[in-house]
Amino acid sequence: MQPTRLHVQVNPASALAAAFTEARIRGGLPGQVTMRFGQTPEALEEGLAEAEALLLVGSAPLHDLPRRAPHLRWISYTSAGVEWLLQAGLPPGVTLTNASGTHIPKAAEFALLSVLMLNNQMPFFATAQRAHRWVPKPAGTVAGQTALILGMGALGGAAAQALSRQGLRVIGNSHSGRPHPDVTLMTQGDGFRAHLPETDYLVITLPLTPATHGLVGAAELDLLPRHAGVVNLGRGEILDADALAERLRDGRLAGAVLDALPQEPLPPDSPLWDTPNLVITPHCGLYDPEAYAPRCLDAFFANLARFQAGEPLQQVVDPARGY
Secondary structure (H helix, E strand, C coil), X not given: CCCEEEEEEECCCCCCHHHCCHHHHHHCCCCCEEEEEECCHHHHHHHHHHCXXXXXXXXXXXXXXXXXXXXXXXXXXXXXXXXXXHHCCCCCCCEEECCCCCCHHHHHHHHHHHHHHHHCCHHHHHHHXXXXXXXXXXXXXXXXXEEEEECCCHHHHHHHHHHHHCCCEEEEEECCCCCCCCCCEEEEHHHHHHHHHHCCEEEECCCCCCCCCCCECHHHHCCCCCCCEEXXXXXXXXXXHHHHHXXXXXXXXXXXXXXXXXXXXXXXXXXXXXXXXXXXXXCCCCCCCCCHHHHHHHHHHHHHHHHHHCCXXXXXXXXXXXX
């Protein structure tokens, strides 16, 4: 058997770059693999010329791949969001896999944290603190309240499990509408809108696709009760942040936690920074710096063994769906 030709391209500007070192990757490779490692545009060109498999950390220019990478059959991306890769126009013979599921343990914790912050008025208290105002606002427990989760993939499933264990009633929504053990009621497609009036916490864990872009706008937000809170752990473009901010300012919604923003990094002059009753985390809520890279690489090495054996890969992205 000829050795599999692997190129690893790490963008030094990526937040993940320090965790995906050449030594760590080389040390976990199965047998019969020749690996090139690069961090420069020149190294990418040299690697693509021969590579059958590409492990990609961070973004890279991947246009015109049929010419630049005539032997390429598989791209493994170390993040879950692949919208920019699909926009690059991958050749039909190239399989794309991502890091779907790697965030599961942290997603469960952060989704629960966000809902508990909203229930316990933490965005409200943070706003009052900045204004030097003492405004007691006690709250009960989350048990018996309702969370509506948009997107029941790995992130949404983790959130559903964590929230249901705290006694919340969970309504799920997905493209397929498949049942989930931690979901009381599963909806499909646009069916989630009928349940917004009974929702205490709207939790967004969707990937960004043409179908989800702008899915939650002013009309959807206006269906939520005034006491409701919004959590976005998916992609910023799914939620109309300006419409959300307007409703937080005038009291039509109670609070929000956004880990995904419409523009990242969020510009210093964005009005979102000063929106009342809003907690912003800079798209790091689901990242575990100690565990992410080992879990991601374990999945990659397992897929690499499948690739060599001619077996179906896991974490495969469906270009038609965008995830």
